[in-house]
Amino acid sequence: MKTTNSTISSPEEFVLSGFPGVQGWVSIPFCTMYVLTLLGNLTILITIKCEESLQEPMYMFMCMLATADIALSSSVLPRMLVMLWFDANTISRDACFLQLFFVHSFTVMASSVLLAMSFDRYLAICYPLQYANVFSKSLIKKIAALCITRGFILIIPEPVFASKVSYCSSNVLPTSYCDFLSLIKIGCSESTLNSVYGLAVAFVVIADAGFIMFSYAKILSTVLKLASGEERQKAINTCGSHLFVLLFTYNTALFSFVTHRFVKGISPPLLVAFSCLYMVLPAMLSPIIYGVRTKEIRKNIFKHFTKK
Template identity: 45%
Template sequence: MVMMSIHTMNLSFSSSFFLAGVPGLEYAHWWISLPLTFIYLVTLVANFCVLFIIKTEQSLHQPMYAFLSMLLFSDLVQSNSTIPKMLLIFWFNDREISFDGCLVQMFFVHSFSIMGSSVLLAMAFDRYVAICDPLRYSTVLTNPVVTKIGILVSIRGILLILPHPFLVKRLPFCRSHTIEHTYCEHIAVAKLSCSDIRINVLYGLIVALSVVGVDSVFITVSYTMIVRAVLRLSSREARHKVGSTCVTHVCVILVAYIPALFSFMSQRFGENTSSTQIILSILYLIFPPMLNPIIYGIKTREIQKNVLKIIYYRISRKR
């Protein structure tokens, strides 16, 4: 019993985990890396481009674009905390990640995911005030208010996820140290423990329901009131303009929540980790950060004009 206890302690404090990649598709890792690399490059270019435009263009210094900047920043952090390591796994079979590095990655992935959801709620509130109470828009969403919302978004993401690393660190790991995933997802790591992980599962479920559940309810209420306000507009052109802005935001919400929902359900309630679950989790991490700046770039005329201005400037300089 003493020897078994020592063996358990040694494994519990092992300095490394190993990420499996996509179980069952190891032979296709290199092929998976090709679209992943392309998506990552597009994500970096598109997000930095839109962030640069918002920062440099004075006309875009408005609450809506401040919230968009927060969303794009959270997307960039989430992408950069996971995709580079995925590519190392797929390219060089570099699967090892330190225990502390795994906990740090877990914290950044989950906390910035919550921040992204919180920003989407803030953007829904912004659209609600702009459309349903336009005369008070400039007095309600002042710069100090937007700054406070940004601080609350950060605090919410940090406080809700801060227990995750500690809940994992308390666990003894006396089984395999190979995580059946491409990154350190909370439950995927906790499942490796030989002790009871019900607290991890319960807390993860509470966080997910309190974030996605609360945010989606308030977003739905906001857009219900927005739709009613839009239908009351007499001008067809005004309805089209307002509707176009709302459609953009709704597309971003769907892109964020649908893959997240499938990933969460498969990870919590799936009996065994499958390649399908892993692919869904990867899609949840890579598609929203790539599509968000593209959707806003296509649907927002101000961003469009500035992107074209930059392209024209680059071409004229080469000539």
């Protein structure tokens, strides 16, 4: 269903933006990134599950993040690869709304897990005597359930609101996956409720980033007060991988958002690439960062893969 000049109040399908002329070539890096995402995050999951010494809150949160990353990338990349390989740029209305629900739900879940991880590190370093009593197995399960519930409840209105929008003269999305703001952007019916809701969701994620930055500022302040240089180094090594992951994740999201919404003069294929990389790169690089910077993870990965 292509763009027409007549009003499309309720299109049966939407047209996703791709990479005209180079779709086959572009599929190679995205396919590679998806394979690396699956392999890396599954390696983290299997390593932590199989090693008793890693059954601690910090590693449990890594498992949650790896699961959310696999789910998020799987919500975008398989459909995108089908589009690139078979030039299947159309997506049905219902499939589009379902995709945007899962994409944003898993995004909020990943942000929630990063927030929980920062609180875990804050308590472990700033209040080590209370840490073991607070972070029990039952609390970890409750936090996991809260992250899932928060993601679903916050995003449930998205497909409902998007289905109420009238699409005037275009059903072509400026991205290669269904995104709430992109759907609202091509709609002709202005809605204060949609705008307020979109801003509210963005504020929640920004608030997560703010709380995370506050936690790490407090952690840094505590670490600098430690008398022993060895203790400072140990604390920095413990938090370093988490800090790298969250900075990369939120900075990638911010760069994609600013580029996609405000920067003019960039070619549409480049904008499409930026919007996709925001979904793909953090999920691919998180397990690599953890594997390289977390000594216990690195040691156990080598141990399991060098077993005869």
